[in-house]
Amino acid sequence: MKTVLRHIALLFSLACAVCISGFAQETRTERPEKFDSKSFIFGHTGDSYCYHITEINEKPVCVWLPVIVKCKDGGGWHCFSSKHVCELEDGEAFEHDGTRFRIEPIKAEKYPGKLVEVKPDGGLSRPFDLSFTKNAFGIFLVCAFLLAFFLPAARKYRKDPMAQPTKYQGLVEWLTYMVLDGIIKPNVPASKVNKFAPYLLTVFFFIFFANLFGLIPFFPFSANVTGNLSITLVLALLTYFFVNVFGNKHYWKDILWPDVPLFLKVIPIMPIIELISTITKPFALMVRLFANILAGHIIIMVLMALIFIIGGMYGAGMGGVMSIVSIFMSVFMTAVELLVAYIQAYVFTMLSAIFIGMAQQETEHE
Numbered sequence: 001m002k003t004v005l006r007h008i009a010l011l012f013s014l015a016c017a018v019c020i021s022g023f024a025q026e027t028r029t030e031r032p033e034k035f036d037s038k039s040f041i042f043g044h045t046g047d048s049y050c051y052h053i054t055e056i057n058e059k060p061v062c063v064w065l066p067v068i069v070k071c072k073d074g075g076g077w078h079c080f081s082s083k084h085v086c087e088l089e090d091g092e093a094f095e096h097d098g099t100r101f102r103i104e105p106i107k108a109e110k111y112p113g114k115l116v117e118v119k120p121d122g123g124l125s126r127p128f129d130l131s132f133t134k135n136a137f138g139i140f141l142v143c144a145f146l147l148a149f150f151l152p153a154a155r156k157y158r159k160d161p162m163a164q165p166t167k168y169q170g171l172v173e174w175l176t177y178m179v180l181d182g183i184i185k186p187n188v189p190a191s192k193v194n195k196f197a198p199y200l201l202t203v204f205f206f207i208f209f210a211n212l213f214g215l216i217p218f219f220p221f222s223a224n225v226t227g228n229l230s231i232t233l234v235l236a237l238l239t240y241f242f243v244n245v246f247g248n249k250h251y252w253k254d255i256l257w258p259d260v261p262l263f264l265k266v267i268p269i270m271p272i273i274e275l276i277s278t279i280t281k282p283f284a285l286m287v288r289l290f291a292n293i294l295a296g297h298i299i300i301m302v303l304m305a306l307i308f309i310i311g312g313m314y315g316a317g318m319g320g321v322m323s324i325v326s327i328f329m330s331v332f333m334t335a336v337e338l339l340v341a342y343i344q345a346y347v348f349t350m351l352s353a354i355f356i357g358m359a360q361q362e363t364e365h366e
Contacts, residue, residue: 011069027263041301045224045294046113047135049082049103053219062086063219065137069127071099071117082131085115093118101127135231138223142210146202179204179349187353192360196353199242203235211293211341215334226344227294231273236286239352244278245358281355285348292344296337299324303330 051063064083071078076097084094085103093100100118104111115131153172156163167175184200185193210225210226225231255274303326311319 011075014324035305035312036107037302039297040305040308042106042113045227045297046106047224047228048113049115049131049133050086051075051134051137051219058349060087065134066132067113067115068130068132069117070130071127074116075099075127078127118119119275130262134223135225135228137220138210138213139231141220141223142206142225145209145213146205150205150300175205176201183346183350184353187350187357189357189360192357195246196242196356199238200232200353200356203238203352206236207289207348208342208345211344212338214293214297215337215341218253224294224297226289227297228241229290232286232290235289235348236282239285239355240278240282242352243281243355243359246356250361251359281351285351289344289348292340296333296340300330300333300337303333 017343049066049067053061055061062083064081064086066079067082067085068077068079070076078093078096078101080096084096085101088094090105093102095101101115101117102118104113104124106113111124112128114126115129117127118124150172153169156166158171176185179201180193180197183204184197188196188200207226213221214224214227214235216222255270255278258270258274262320307319307323310322
């Protein structure tokens, strides 16, 4: 074992020596094109109108998604392939039915990475956009996977409830009861578990598999679904809906007429504070999920971008050394993100169950 470790250390030292020697011998007369780290990082972590797979002979190989927009100022609907706007050079625009469109670059100050309508005078406006983007594709992919994963087991149980479960059914049972017994039942009153379990189970598995699929770096995965603020906003609003619409009279009494001195209720200080708290809870859910997932993706992309940044600043030799460090760190961060994918789904579901359970509790009197 020691001999093997010595050989590995020797090979690593030789590789570093070769890289450093290449760095020392490199001439500085020709400088490579400056690496745009912002476009590289946010282009991969943000939403897009196509799925970029690879490049062959400097030509991108992409899965082009449909663009569906409605122009302002009485303009009609436009539907075309994203290929027409994604392959444009900077400053160019694609004309469709007399209207010109283009996608603003990531580094643009206004509408970065978004499809815009180019006015005849050169001005820009944002149309009503219902395009089937990368994140929308990722949402449908996760939903299709969940249906394909859970529905066959449900059919087997419905067909013969007393049959011996298969290994596949055992896996589905284990995952379901892990969430049901570990998260939902301890926080939701027993009489209300069947009412809210479908939503809580669905939101857990949606977030969990969306996080996992976002870590797979090739088509049809890699969409940063839960790292998008609009998606986490919708998830938080669903929890807000279940908490406040189905909250019982004791829950609303504690908000609108809490057990505090009368002057605090008449002014009213405490009811306003309690009403604000109903908004801050889902807001915290939204920001926590969005920030943790997006931060993990950005860290991984920054580690990869360091290869090109160091290589551009100090030459190919140091870029080669940095590539070794970045690969090891990226693998480590990906392993951490696998854990974060589960933790964030667990935390979001647990807090949702706690908020729902608090809205269902009955007042206890001595």
